[in-house]
Amino acid sequence: MLIPHPLLGLRDAQEFTYLGDASLLNRPDGMAEGAAEALHDYLYLRDNPAGEHRELWFHEQGDRSWLVVTRNTLTHEITQVEFAADVARQKGADQ
Amino acid sequence: MTKYTLFPRTAFGRDAAMIDQIGSATLSERPDFAIASVAERAGQGDLSPVLTGAAAVAVSEWQDGLGRTVFWSGPNQWFVLADHDRSEMLAAELKTELGDQASVTEQNDGWVVFDLQGADLTPILERLCPINLAEFGANRVQRTVIDHVGCFVLCLEPGRSYRLLCGRSFAGSFAHGIKTIMGSVAV
Numbered sequence: 001m002l003i004p005h006p007l008l009g010l011r012d013a014q015e016f017t018y019l020g021d022a023s024l025l026n027r028p029d030g031m032a033e034g035a036a037e038a039l040h041d042y043l044y045l046r047d048n049p050a051g052e053h054r055e056l057w058f059h060e061q062g063d064r065s066w067l068v069v070t071r072n073t074l075t076h077e078i079t080q081v082e083f084a085a086d087v088a089r090q091k092g093a094d095q
Numbered sequence: 096m097t098k099y100t101l102f103p104r105t106a107f108g109r110d111a112a113m114i115d116q117i118g119s120a121t122l123s124e125r126p127d128f129a130i131a132s133v134a135e136r137a138g139q140g141d142l143s144p145v146l147t148g149a150a151a152v153a154v155s156e157w158q159d160g161l162g163r164t165v166f167w168s169g170p171n172q173w174f175v176l177a178d179h180d181r182s183e184m185l186a187a188e189l190k191t192e193l194g195d196q197a198s199v200t201e202q203n204d205g206w207v208v209f210d211l212q213g214a215d216l217t218p219i220l221e222r223l224c225p226i227n228l229a230e231f232g233a234n235r236v237q238r239t240v241i242d243h244v245g246c247f248v249l250c251l252e253p254g255r256s257y258r259l260l261c262g263r264s265f266a267g268s269f270a271h272g273i274k275t276i277m278g279s280v281a282v
Contacts, residue, residue: 007154007170012225015240061240063169083170 003069004081008062015061021046022054022068025088050074056084106207106266115274118281120213122273124266125258128176129185130202135171139196143173146189157236157249166236166249174247174260176208207266209259211273217254218280223273224248242272 001013023046028038047053051074057067066084071077105126107113114123135142143152147160152173157166163185164176177185186201193199213219217228224239226248231237236249246261246269261269 014225061245062238063172064238065170 001076001078003057003067003078005059005062005065005067006081006083007065008059011059011062015059016057016067017060019056019058019066022056022084022087023047024056025068025084025091052079106263107270113270115270115277117274117277118213120211120216120219120277120281122270122277123210123212124270125208125210127179128208129179129182130206130208130260131175131186131189132168132200132202133173133175133189133193134198134200136195136197141171142193142197143167145192145196146173146175155236156234158234164249166247168236168238168247174202179203204263206260207263207269209261209270209273211257211259212255215254216257219273219276220248220257222276222280228253242269244269244272 002010003013003016005011023042026042028035028042030039032038051072052070053073054068054070057069059065059067068082068084068087069078070080072079102110104110105112105124107124112124112126114121133142133146141151143158143165144150146152146163146165147158149160150158152158152165152167154167157164159165162177162181166174166176168174175185175189182188183203185203186199189197190199211219220226221228223241226237226239231250232253233250236247238245238247240246241248241259241261244261244265246259249258249260251258259269259273
């Protein structure tokens with residue numbers, strides 16, 4: 001599988017390590033009301049879609065950037081790749 | 096006068112640099128480099144023109160300037176190589192130049208520099224790493240894996256001259272992996 005890195009172009013998936021669902025970027029506020037429940041859900045509950053999935057990949061043997069890869073789990077087709085930093089920054093700006 | 100009782104050793108535990116010629120290719124250790132890495136602090140813009148004293152360093156490229164080699168190692172991050180005798184305190188020099196704009200880490204003795212030179216190195220490198228050598232021209236750099244060891248490969252002259260960096264404690268395994276392929280290609 002080739003992952004189209006936003007800066008470096010197509011790179012072999014062997015260069016990357018996989019972390020998991022990109023929802024890991026949305027860490028709940030540990031000091032807020034109901035934090036225990038929110039952190040439980042954050043930590044343990046994941047969707048397991050057959051189809052489009054947003055997931056975190058680390059370019060370990062490359063530029064060592066974290067990426068959010070949108071991949072179809074049925075076909076392995078990759079439709080979008082973004083820097084996780086940009087996604088997190090955008091999310092912060094939207095709030 | 097100070098009487099020194101401790102003497103520097105190379106990454107191979109020797110007094111002099113490791114050098115090995117197999118077939119038409121030569122792998123030589125280069126202990127004469129001072130090394131530092133620079134990471135831009137948020138919102139400072141591209142600092143590579145400051146490092147080279149000239150143009151910016153493009154993604155996946157290296158450039159010489161101010162007696163240094165500056166290469167791209169990641170978004171807003173660079174490695175700097177300089178002559179060890181002239182700039183042993185390279186990290187301190189860079190920190191003075193950059194101040195709060197960047198975080199500078201001393202990498203002397205963290206990495207080992209090798210030069211790989213020969214008449215035709217493409218058959219060797221294509222067996223060692225997944226770099227697309229057809230488009231890996233002069234001034235290009237790529238972080239990759241050679242014999243399970245993460246490393247940087249800088250192209251000085253396509254097919255004929257490359258500079259490699261790996262973690263110092265991997266020097267023996269790294270050189271062994273490269274020499275094995277040099278040997279099998281030479282046969």
